[in-house]
Amino acid sequence: MCEFKVFLDGEKVMEDVIYAKAGEDDGSVTLRDVLGETKRFEDTRILEIDVQEQILKIKRFSPSPRSPHVF
Numbered sequence: 001m002c003e004f005k006v007f008l009d010g011e012k013v014m015e016d017v018i019y020a021k022a023g024e025d026d027g028s029v030t031l032r033d034v035l036g037e038t039k040r041f042e043d044t045r046i047l048e049i050d051v052q053e054q055i056l057k058i059k060r061f062s063p064s065p066r067s068p069h070v071f
Contacts (some may be wrong), residue, residue: 004049004056006031014039020056022046029058 006014019032022045029046032038041058048057 001034002051002054003034004054006056006058008041008044008058009060013041017056020046020049027061031056 001018003016003018004020005012006017006020014031014033016033016035017031018034019030021030023029026042027045028040028042029044030038030040041060043062044058044060046056047059048055050056
């Protein structure tokens with residue numbers, strides 16, 4: 001099985017990660033390790049997945065201001 005080391009902006013934040021999901025609308029990334037521990041990172045996106053090196057890189061971003069609704 002392939003377990004990933006996860007780096008957020010260059011800092012290791014998790015190990016042995018087997019599941020990653022990017023939030024569709026909220027700019028989050030949810031990760032789960034082999035023991036079932038789940039962490040959710042807000043305002044992040046998946047930057048790189050390297051299966052050979054077993055590294056997953058995520059990056060924090062500044063959410064853009066939501067444009068006001070015009071009626």
